[in-house]
Amino acid sequence: MFRKLKIRMMLMNLSIITVLMFIVFASIYLITYNKMQVAIANDLTRVASFHRGQPPEDSKPQTDLRSLENTETHSVNEKYPERTVSFTILTDGDRQMLSKNSFFDAEDAFYENALAAADNQQKETGIFSLEGNAWAYLVVNRGSDKLYAFIDITAQQSMLDRLMYTFIAVFVMTFIFIYFISLFLTKRSIQPIKDAFDKQRQFISDASHELKTPLAVIQTNVDVLLQNKKDLHEEDQKWLGYIQSEVQRMSNLTRDLLYLTQMSDDESQQLMHxxxxxxxxxxxxxxxxxxxxxxxxxxxxxxxxxxxxxxxxxxxxxxxxxxxxxxxxxxxxxxxxxxxxxxxxxxxxxxxxxxxxxxxxxxxxxxxxxxxxxxxxxxxxxxxxxxxxxxxxxxxxxxxxxxxxxxxxxxxxxxxxxxxxxx
Missing domain, CATH: 3.30.565.10 (Histidine kinase-like ATPase, C-terminal domain)
Known part of the structure; x- marks a missing residue:
């Protein structure tokens, strides 16, 4: 019984703490993810605006990258951050490459593969993997043409992965630590209850043993008296019969109480199976x-x-x-x-x-x-x-x-x- 109680208390404690840790870690991860998405959206907008010094003609596109609609339009003459690895591709209505601007040297096949990867997603913005790196893209309509802006987000993705692995490692170590703390505290918590129960069980066991002897004596004396019915009045026989019935009932009660205390004994004590x-x-x-x-x-x-x-x-x-x-x-x-x-x-x-x-x-x-x-x-x-x-x-x-x-x-x-x- 106490083993089950201890397990239930531990499961309850661990469940509550696990849920709290999950909420905290998930919140931190989502906040970091959203901030990163906003930064990527801002960088994509700047890259698109930097193409040949021509800002996008239409309004900002609807994207899945958070907070893009709140991004401020940057000046064409704003100096582009050198830390960003990016390039742009301008295509016609048939999605044929008209021109490209790149801040690094690459073969034409690389740009064609990037353009194909963005087209395959059939979305105005998204993320894909190319040649071992992660790239984010944004599609901006310029009349009948389309401008594709690409930036390398490998570092951001790596940071998210490291953050996830860190959370997992911290979660596992914390869970193990809390498990042993919970085990210790649970034992301390239920010990007073167990002591009180053991005292109660011992009292019932002792009382049952002590009652067996006087009940047996009363039963024996009543049986002896009832054997000599001819010397007893009918009224006396009736009262002795009542005594015999109640003594038998008390004997059965003490026997069952003693049996129950034995059945609820220490759970480590195994039955002969x-x-x-x-x-x-x-x-x-x-x-x-x-x-x-x-x-x-x-x-x-x-x-x-x-x-x-x-x-x-x-x-x-x-x-x-x-x-x-x-x-x-x-x-x-x-x-x-x-x-x-x-x-x-x-x-x-x-x-x-x-x-x-x-x-x-x-x-x-x-x-x-x-x-x-x-x-x-x-x-x-x-x-x-x-x-x-x-x-x-x-x-x-x-x-x-x-x-x-x-x-x-x-x-x-x-x-x-x-x-x-x-x-």
Missing amino acids: SPFDISDCIEKQMLGLEVVAFEKDIILQYALEPGLMMQGNAEQIAQIIIILMDNAIKYTPPKGQIALQLKQIAHTIQIEITNTGMGISPEDLPYIFDRFYRADKGRSRQNGSYGLGLSIAKAIVERHGGKINCTSNDGGNTQFLIKFKSL
Whole structure:
């Protein structure tokens, strides 16, 4: 239980911190990316304006590069920054090269490839890769002609890549650091809860052990008195019968409480598990339960798929069947029906126990596996139930790595479904 709690707390802490780090890193990256796009857009506009000293004739084109529409028109005589590796190409309406301006020497094939790469994208602006470098381009209409402006953005792209790798490295190292910090803090946080739970469990265990002896003494004395019925008045026999019934009930309660404390013991303490035939295990229990159902005029049907094997403790699996079947017999009226089915679906063994009767109301259904919870407290007391049987069944199922759930409706059938892994 505490292991699951620790895992949940760690997952919650790590999830929150991971989301926060992702938001921070993503925000920094997007801000840097947007600023870089604005700078590229400004450089492309300046390069286009610098072509033969002629500014673009039409209005600024719509582009995907952010903030281009806010770029100021630069003077034709403005000195172009020497740090930018760029060139321009002027084409006619058929996209044939008319002229080019370049700030570096390259073969004609290079310019033709750049022009083809820009045309293939069929956009007014974009980015492409050519000869190992990254290039951004902008297309400006000049009457029937088109001006293509290109700048080398390899350095900017490299900076973005380095920024991304840096974020990934920082994220991984931070995540590892936070994992160990969270592990330490989680252990410290749940330790007081664990100590309180251990003290409570120890108290229940000690109290159960201490109660066993006086209850056994009372039971023995009552049995001795009831054996001599001829010396007792009828009224005395009745009171002794009440005492015997309640002592037996108290003995069962202390036994179940002690069993629950043992089941919720340290999770590192493993059960004695071994492969066994669950079909044979359940069949043995059903043979004895048939007599009980017959005495209460209840129709009992069961279908068991033979030869199903699982890893676990056969005695505890048998106890689950006894608890659930006893519960079904208690709450099934005369002439009612109880059906048990054991089958294997893929790698899962399923046990279905269905009984007719009053059913369980939707309000009570989520709590039926809680300790001491009883939907109908008056009727439960008459049946000798005190709300621990289903808690024990759930504890055993979970210790075997299985799942148990219940479906029911008020005034209808009730079904318990148990799933285990098969061998």
